[in-house]
Amino acid sequence: MSSALNALKIRRKKNVKKGIQFCLMVCGASGTGRTTFVNTLCGKQVLEGKDADDAANAHLEEGVRIKPVTVDIAELELDDEGTRISLTIVDTPGFGDQIDNEARHVDLAYKQQRFGEIVGYLERQYDDILAEESRIKRNPRFRDNRVHVLLYFITPTGHGLRELDIELMKRLSPRVNVIPVIGKADSLTPAELAESKKLIMEDIEHYRIPVYNFPYDIEEDDEDTVEENAELRGLMPFAIVGSEDFVEIDDRKVRARQYPWGVVEVENPRHSDFLAIRSALLHSHLADLKEITHDFLYENYRTEKLSKSVDGASQSGHDSSMNPEDLASQSVRLKEEQLRREEEKLREIEIKVQREIAEKRQELLARESQLREIEARMQREQQSQGNVNEAANGEA
Ligand SMILES: Nc1nc2c(ncn2[C@@H]2O[C@H](COP(=O)(O)OP(=O)(O)OP(=O)(O)O)[C@@H](O)[C@H]2O)c(=O)[nH]1
Ligand SMILES: [Mg+2]
Known part of the structure; x- marks a missing residue:
């Protein structure tokens, strides 16, 4: 008991040390500033620049090219308590501009492959969870x-x-929370x-x-939440400016892009929405994004996957943009359906077993009567044998 408790405490400690897990994917056309962001x-520098990633990975099969990188950003002190976040970044291969130009006929295959x-x-990642959830013994190292x-x-x-x-975006949004951003926003006036x-x-x-x-409910949510979310919604799509360089402004070194005509400061709200998106992702909306991923997007995927395995074709083409109530009732319906099938199977087994018992009983009865018959015959034969012997003795 106490060792189990200790193990639990150690695990808790480890979790605090590791921080809250959060996973961010970046996606978009080549050169839109994903890596820099x-x-x-x-x-x-968590991700390497273009040369490194393309040359090194060009020979790999597709699918393998998407590799998550995890980074601990504890030192950022994101709120008063200094939340530690174990942030996983998933960069995706950028798609080139050939899509817009001449290569329209090769487009389709290319696009399908990339998407x-x-x-x-x-x-x-959902499949992995689904498999882990259905294991009898959990894998302690599962991530x-x-x-x-x-x-x-x-x-x-x-x-x-x-x-x-x-x-x-249409294909991605049923599977992940998509937030649209404009990359290299400083290239626009x-x-x-x-x-x-x-x-x-x-x-x-x-x-x-x-x-x-940034969903909110005017009636349900408190004033601050409504105001904050409305403000963030109003900024969409977020204007992103990223930079690897620092510029000194008023004795302070700030992340910025230096141009002949001036400086674009990453963290200046008049220059970019970087601070707003950073604080939404890593602070104010982190929990909400995780919750939606688990309660809605994953649940949706799970239902689709299970409904496909319950009865193949009839369920497969359903709309993934269903609302949560429909999904919940669908999930309940599916579970009921599964239960019903299991009950039916059990009943069938029961009937089969009963039939077998009845057959065996019949067989036994038949054997018994056969035995009785044999006994009776033997008795008769013994008797007639006795009679013959008596008669023979009488003659002698
Ligand atoms: N003007 C401007 N340029 C940027 C910004 N962010 C990055 N760049 C520049 O744009 C170029 C591409 O940036 P990356 O961050 O490598 O873009 P990427 O989307 O990762 O590109 P790939 O991985 O090659 O598809 C580099 O020369 C960056 O210096 C930005 O916010 N504004
Ligand atoms: Mg890149």
């Missing part, structure tokens, strides 16, 4: 690698979404940026892309 967010890799990665949020980097074109963005943000949000609404939009 990740390194800016973590305050250190498949990313969606496949997300689903594999939950589900992705809690995906930052989708939109190219700073000044326009709305491209066809590719729409398609990919403030007016262009504002216009582009507006167009992108119109596209997201028009194409009904279920991005993570």
Whole structure:
């Protein structure tokens, strides 16, 4: 008992040491500043630049190219208590511009492959949990690698979404919390940026892309939450500026991009939404993103997967954008269905066993009567033999 308690305490301690686990994926076209953003967010070089990642991984099979990297960002002191976060970053291969230009005919296969890799990665993490959950003996070293949020980097074109963005975001959002961001936002003027943000949000609404939009309920949530979430929603898509360099401003070294005409400060809210997205991801909305991943996105995937295995074709094509109530009732229905099937199976077994018992009893009865018959015959034979002997004796 006490050793179990100790083990529990040690585990707790380890968890505190390791910090809260959180997993972020970045995705988008090549050169939109994903790597730079990740390194800016973590305050250190977590991901290597283009040359290293492309050359080294070019020969690997697809799927293997998506590799998570875990970094401890305890030193960032994200709130008063100094929360430690064990942050896992998943970078995805950037897609090139050939998609927009001449290569339209090779597009489809290329796109399917790229999209498949990313969606496949997300689903594999769910599969791993699903398998772990159904083990009798849990693997103590199992690591939950589900992705809690995906930052989708939109190219700073000044326009709305491209066809590719729409398609990919639509495919990703049933599996992960997607937050749209504009990469290298300093390449747009403030007016262009504002216009582009507006167009992108119109596209997201028009194409009904279920991005993570900092959900709130005016009646249920407290005033601060409503205000904070509305503010964050208003910033979408977040304007990202990242930099590996520091510039000295008023005796302070700040992360910034130095241009001949001036300095763009990463953490200046007038220059970028970096601080807002960082604090939403690592502080205010971390728990919500994890909860939605577990309670809704994973649950949704699980239901789909189980319903497929319960009765193949009839369930497979259902809409993954169902609302939570529908999903919950679907999940209950599925469980009932499974129970019913199991009961039916049990009943069948029972009937079979009873039939077998009845057959055996019949057989026994038949054997008994056979035995009785044999006995009677033997008796008769003995008797007639006795009679013959008596007669013979009489004659003699
Ligand atoms: N203007 C501007 N340039 C940026 C910003 N972030 C990165 N860059 C530059 O854009 C180029 C590409 O940046 P990366 O961070 O490597 O972009 P990526 O999306 O990881 O690119 P790939 O991995 O090659 O697909 C580099 O030259 C960066 O210095 C930014 O916020 N603003
Ligand atoms: Mg990169």
